[in-house]
Amino acid sequence: MSTHTTDSLDAEPLLQATELFKAFGLTEALDRASLSVTAGETVAVMGPSGSGKSTLLHCAAGIMKPDAGSVRYDGRELTTLSDGERSELRRTEFGFVFQFGQLVPELTCLENIALPLRLGGMRRKPAEAEAEHWLATFDVTDAAHKRPGDVSGGQTQRVAVARALVTTPRVIFADEPTGALDSLNGELVMRLLTQAARDSGAAIVLVTHEARVAAYADREVIVRDGRTKTGVLA
Template sequence: MSVLLEATGLRKSFGPTDALAAASIRVVAGEVVALMGPSGAGKSTLLHCLAGIVRPDEGTVRYQGADLAGMGDRARSALRRTDFGFVFQFGQLVPELTCLENVALPLRLNGERGRVATSRAREMLAELDLTAIAGRRPGEVSGGQGQRAAVARALVTGPRVIFADEPTGALDSLNGEQVMGALTTAARERQAAVVLVTHEARVAAYSDREVVVRDGRTRELEVTR
């Protein structure tokens, strides 16, 4: 498969602290890549650079051959609404909206008509076995259900890459497995890549490849599945 997302020689500092030091990674369509390492190793900074949220001080990030640093803020923001999906540790669903409205929100922000957005969001919730919580607000559902709704929201636009930053960090083992199963299965069915930040081996076990991040540098880990 061709390379979908590639970072080369990334360096990023926050004040006197070097978060990344010559980090590099390649991601192809349909694969799940786990970024592993201790806290403060640079995993989340690398993910944010790959997603175009943070600009590296040095190095390049290319998505389908296009240099993200060469894009304007508006173009990168549009990319994050269409080609990129996001799942965070605490879901970050909008508390005032129902789960259905939360899942439909990215579509509405992209200019989709309300009826079409709601229909697609309902289908996405059904695919993840969440129809029963469609009309509930995030505070009225379990942590596992809310995080799976966040996965539905990340997938509803049909992204090419899904960035997941410790998506099971606030969940127990059972709910964590359900979230990872839903995320990886749905992504692979759509040939979407997943870039996953975690420090848990049981979560990394869902990946095709593991990349260790330590002291801002990357190293491919040989894994036999």
């Protein structure tokens, strides 16, 4: 059992997960896993299926509480926040892109992108104006008034990325964002995601088992059997 990372040691981390443990029943999903991300940095979390990389993302993003260990974001300890406080943090500071199933099927693509702004209290018109800007940026204006089920997989994922970016998050958590796409669409999504994050200064935690997707990141963290190890592959 061995796991390795290249790790950024120069800058102060914006997000730092340290020595996380997480078990589901008798299965240890994380076993002293650590991850740090600096502002504006894209880090790929790689590993085989079942290695614990998605669990690491969920713990680092405050979706899931680890059984032990620390997750610090911008000076705050996430593991001691209440569920409500963590929800608020996720809504205001983080963006999420998953492989599929993240858009509300009853809403149009435009409404889906505007949704995080509406949940934050923004009025409908300015929220939808902002959503239109993102639809144009990602070249999916045609999908504005269609529901997610009525557009292609590539367009759906671009809408999902737009929705993750619309609140100008400081960290975007992307879990296999191209997993359901063909090579060309996957590449387009990765280029749009990384370019938009670079423009806004957002960091990305990118979970993937595909090396070609990981190659969009600044560095990689390898997870195996729930473990990570830093500084081995400097």
